Amino acid sequence: xxxxxxxxxxxxxxxxxxxxxxxxxxxxxxxxxxxxxxxxxxxxxxxxxxxxxxxxxxxxxxxxxxxxxxxxxxxxxxxxxxxxxxxxxxxxxxxxxxxxxxxxxxxxxxxxxxxxxxxxxxxxxxxxxxxxxxxxxxxxxxxxxxxxxxxxxxxxxxxxxxxxxxxxxxxxxxxxxxxxxxxxxxxxxxxxxxxxxxxxxxxxxxxxxxxxxxxxxxxxxxxxxxxxxxxxxxxxxxxxxxxxxxxxxxxxxxxxxxxxxxxxxxxxxxxxxxxxxxxxxxxxxxxxxxxxxxxxxxxxxxxxx
Numbered sequence: 001x002x003x004x005x006x007x008x009x010x011x012x013x014x015x016x017x018x019x020x021x022x023x024x025x026x027x028x029x030x031x032x033x034x035x036x037x038x039x040x041x042x043x044x045x046x047x048x049x050x051x052x053x054x055x056x057x058x059x060x061x062x063x064x065x066x067x068x069x070x071x072x073x074x075x076x077x078x079x080x081x082x083x084x085x086x087x088x089x090x091x092x093x094x095x096x097x098x099x100x101x102x103x104x105x106x107x108x109x110x111x112x113x114x115x116x117x118x119x120x121x122x123x124x125x126x127x128x129x130x131x132x133x134x135x136x137x138x139x140x141x142x143x144x145x146x147x148x149x150x151x152x153x154x155x156x157x158x159x160x161x162x163x164x165x166x167x168x169x170x171x172x173x174x175x176x177x178x179x180x181x182x183x184x185x186x187x188x189x190x191x192x193x194x195x196x197x198x199x200x201x202x203x204x205x206x207x208x209x210x211x212x213x214x215x216x217x218x219x220x221x222x223x224x225x226x227x228x229x230x231x232x233x234x235x236x237x238x239x240x241x242x243x244x245x246x247x248x249x250x251x252x253x254x255x256x257x258x259x260x261x262x263x264x265x266x267x268x269x270x271x272x273x274x275x276x277x278x279x280x281x282x283x284x285x286x287x288x289x290x291x292x293x294x295x296x297x298x299x300x301x302x303x304x305x
Contacts (some may be wrong), residue, residue, distance in 0.1 A: 035248025036108035039139045042148045044196035044211040045186075047247045049076050050098040050107060051304060052209060053198060054181045055153040060096075060115065061146040065136075069119045070094055074148070078126075079159050079173065084114040085126035087161060094118025102129035107247070108138040115141050154183055185262040189270050194277070197269055199262040206256040207241070208234065208265060214280060216250045220301075222279035223252060224286065224294035231275050234268040243297065246304040 037043040049056060053076050060072045070086070072094040078085055081101040087093045096114040103110050113130035121127070156177045160166045166174065187197040187208070197210040212219055223243070226232040232240045237257030244251050256265060286294065 033106045033108065036106055037138070037247060040142065040144050041146060042142075044213055044249065045148045045150065046098065046111075047211050047249055047251075048186075048196050048198050048209070049074070051246050052200070053152075054184055054200075055156055055158075056150050056184075056186075057153065057158065058148040058150045060148075061143040062115070063139075063141055063143050065140055066116070067119070072096060072115055072118050074098065079170070080126070080128075082126045082128055083110065083130045084118050084121070086118055086121045086123045088123035089161065092123040094121070100129075104130075104132050106132060109135050112136060112138040112141040150186060152185055155181060187262065187266050187269055189266060189273065193270070193273060199256075199265060201258055204258065206258040206260075206262075208238075208254045208256060208269065209251050210254075210269075211249055211251050213249065216245065216248070218280060219250050220294060220297060221286065221290075222276055222282075223297055224290050225279040225282060226275060227293040227297060228287065228290040231272075234265060234272050238265075238268070242300040242302065244302040244304050250301075 037046045040046065056076050058074045060074050062068050062072065070092050073096070075095055075097050077099040078095055078097040081099060082097060083100045083102070084094065084096045087095060094115070096111060096118065098107075098111065100110065109132035110130045113132045113135040114127060116135065117127050117130065156174050159174055160170065182203075183201040185199045187199055189197060194214075195210055195212040197208055199206060199208050214222075220243075223232060227240070234254050234256070237260060239255050241253045241255045243253060
């Protein structure tokens with residue numbers, strides 16, 4: 001005789017609770033958007049602003065579908081890490097943050113909801129957490145073909161409008177944030193550059209984190225080809241430190257000589273970008289050395305989210 005099938009767990013039993021918890025975890029995982037900013041020309045910069053750029057702003061270009069009542073400025077982080085606020089003035093301005101205290105499983109939906117909130121909010125109001133139910137996609141709220149015209153700040157003094165004296169508590173918060181900030185810059189690599197390369201001075205070392213839009217597996221193979229050829233670097237004073245995965249994209253990281261200014265790495269980065277573009281076009285099978293390089297690079301890869 002064949003074995004009888006295991007009976008269904010009794011309601012409220014430990015096994016039933018474990019199965020229900022497992023199903024809930026699977027459903028939650030299925031709802032997570034792996035590449036939330038896909039479809040936007042600004043995808044790589046949005047990922048950078050959300051994950052590691054300390055202080056930067058950009059005026060957003062909204063979609064014609066949005067009945068825009070006021071301008072909206074995108075920011076890395078706002079006071080209190082709120083999702084959005086509307087600054088009072090003769091012409092109220094909306095601000096939305098990418099690094100927020102409260103968020104859903106879909107950061108693009110959070111951002112879309114925050115942008116729409118700024119259009120009807122009362123000047124002086126702030127939004128702690130965006131409500132994303134029923135919110136249009138971010139590609140329907142922003143102009144999907146628009147890049148970000150970024151202003152990189154080396155402090156958080158922009159939190160206070162010009163001509164306004166902050167109260168002592170706000171001033172102390174800004175001073176504390178300014179003391180912790182690390183000098184940062186976006187490398188200017190030309191109109192044909194792929195992705196978003198960001199430099200940061202971390203003290204003993206400087207780094208370039210280059211957010212790339214290519215398929216992760218294809219990019220990893222291209223990096224492996226360069227590594228095997230001895231070309232996985234940005235020239236003298238640099239070394240490949242590893243890579244991390246975030247929001248469906250792969251971000252190669254290079255350690256740099258901190259004595260050199262960010263602009264001094266733009267030429268070497270362009271040269272590396274050209275080599276990487278060539279490696280990406282190759283469809284030749286990996287050699288044994290390239291396979292070893294691929295396996296080594298993958299073992300050093302970190303996933304942020």
